[in-house]
Amino acid sequence: MTPSDPTLAPLHERPHAFAADERAAIYRVIGERRDMRRFVPGATVPEDVLARLLAAAHAGPSVGLMQPWRFVRITSPALRAGIHALVDEERGATAAALDERAAEFLRLKVEGIRECAELLVVALREGREPHVFGRRTMPHMDLASVACAIQNLWLAARAEGLGMGWVSLFEPDALADLLGMPPGAEPVAVLCLGPVPAFPDRPALELDGWTTARPLADFVTEDGW
Template sequence: MTDHAFTDAERHAVYRAIAERRDMRRFVAGETVSDDVLTRLLAAAHAAPNVGLMQPWRFIRITDPAVRRDIHALVDEERHRTAAALGPRGEEFLALKVEGILDCAELLVVALREGREQHVFGRRTLPHMDLASVSCAIQNLWLAARTEGLGMGWVSIFDPRRLAGLLGMPDGADPVAVLCLGPVPEFPERPQLELDQWAYTRPLAEFISENRW
């Protein structure tokens, strides 16, 4: 234990948020998120680690119901294309609930902003570190949402070019995530895809090695 460690209660809270975070698809319709809470969540996202302090993210809050419906239509189109690409598991995939766009209290689109090419620090040999950085921001938001009792789901089933066009993104900006955020009926004890028998979490030991692959 070092002088910089959190208290036992603080550490427990951090690890609890990590353990209980879930990729949520089911939301309580008609609910809202207060401006104060939303500001805290976005501030947590903005505090994420980012290579070269490039802050490559852009958060677009969707408040127009028509735009929300348009985004849902894009996702639903891609849902059927994904099912076709899955072959034998296509029908099984279509039975899954993969988004809560129409029901969630808040809908956010997260994008990599334009002008990232000027940031060479940390990206000369690993140019995808901009995506790694924005993923850290999304994770910060996710964990902060869990501490506020809110669920969040990351939707990645969409055509990025069409979503960029729908939202008027400039050249060089790339959408990464559609985030559904808001009150949920419950937080399941296990990931939903496990409960749906689609995939299963593998043990940590399978992902750790020492000195060599």
């Protein structure tokens, strides 16, 4: 390599790096993203903003470019109520499985389905089986791809000043039946989206005393486990 090699230059001088303020915005939105449960009742999300958020999700990386996601926007009050009922049923079952922490769990607010401005269901779409590229030994990479799309949406929502909460308390087959999903499709997430009263400075489960996030050093090793 020669001294003129751009890979040897300081990060801020590399030709493909974003400007300092743009990089700072990226790291800020990552650091300030929260899993939200409390929303402003009666609020709305402008259609152009929702379109941008869904475009950000659709730009997510996917193994073999299979784009395994499907986003279902819930506008029917009856369907919203049905989804809430499924989540509430699983909330009770989860509490029962937690034994001595059941009462503590039931005191937590775990979803904002009835209050959020927009409700989305994200699913693995049908027809994924032929996609072997990247999935021959790791078939769950379709699920990983959907998670990347959801994270894109989450970060874009935070940048737009909107909160989002990922609800996973539901029985997948029951939700698939409720929404008329075809065989092979699998619901992954119920997403609550909309304006929120405030963004807490720490994860809600920390503030509620349920658990404490561990530092990065606990999760990084070198040359082995």
